[in-house]
Amino acid sequence: MQAQCRQVMKANPPTATPEDSVDHLRSLMTELHITHVPVMKADQLVAILSFHDITRSAIKDIAFENQFAEAIHQELARVVSADANRMLLGGSSVASRVARRSCERRSGSLLFASRQLSQISSSNSTSRTGRPDAN
Amino acid sequence: MSMTVSELLTDKAKQAPAATLFSIGSDAGLAEAVAFMNEKGISSVIVTQSGKMQSLITLG
Numbered sequence: 001m002q003a004q005c006r007q008v009m010k011a012n013p014p015t016a017t018p019e020d021s022v023d024h025l026r027s028l029m030t031e032l033h034i035t036h037v038p039v040m041k042a043d044q045l046v047a048i049l050s051f052h053d054i055t056r057s058a059i060k061d062i063a064f065e066n067q068f069a070e071a072i073h074q075e076l077a078r079v080v081s082a083d084a085n086r087m088l089l090g091g092s093s094v095a096s097r098v099a100r101r102s103c104e105r106r107s108g109s110l111l112f113a114s115r116q117l118s119q120i121s122s123s124n125s126t127s128r129t130g131r132p133d134a135n
Numbered sequence: 136m137s138m139t140v141s142e143l144l145t146d147k148a149k150q151a152p153a154a155t156l157f158s159i160g161s162d163a164g165l166a167e168a169v170a171f172m173n174e175k176g177i178s179s180v181i182v183t184q185s186g187k188m189q190s191l192i193t194l195g
Contacts, residue, residue, distance in 0.1 A: 009182050019140070
């Protein structure tokens with residue numbers, strides 16, 4: 001004779017409400033080693049959420065955050081480049097030299113500026129001591 | 136701020152507007168429950184007794 005559902009089911013399973021946070025739901029599933037949770041509203045079943053649903057939502061959020069971070073990075077690079085061109089071209093500091101080189105090479109990215117700063121610092125220490133810094 | 140279950144359900148409803156909650160009686164056999172979930176393409180089914188939810192059975 002085959003087993004019946006009532007023989008293997010767990011009565012009174014953990015549930016969630018629409019007001020619960022998804023973080024709470026994720027923790028609940030992880031701690032209890034369960035993959036599905038019924039969502040109850042005023043003692044009425046309204047849905048079942050699976051770990052797959054939560055994962056899909058998280059992936060969507062991460063994709064959005066990556067796009068947002070990329071947009072911020074591009075805007076920051078643009079602003080820094082514009083500021084460097086406007087404020088530092090006439091100076092003689094290391095930063096000014098970086099700005100001038102950036103303009104000469106038509107590059108305004110932070111990465112480029114960072115590399116140039118590193119090279120200038122290295123050449124400065126070499127010219128002072130005759131050999132590169134140990135650092 | 137963390138997303139709420141309600142917001143997640145709204146997102147899910149957009150992707151599957153015709154989603155249905157399926158149930159099976161608590162007297163049903165396990166093989167019947169598994170066959171039912173396979174037939175419907177779902178990974179869980181509500182177990183009911185006298186029309187009330189008692190639990191749920193899931194695949195995996």
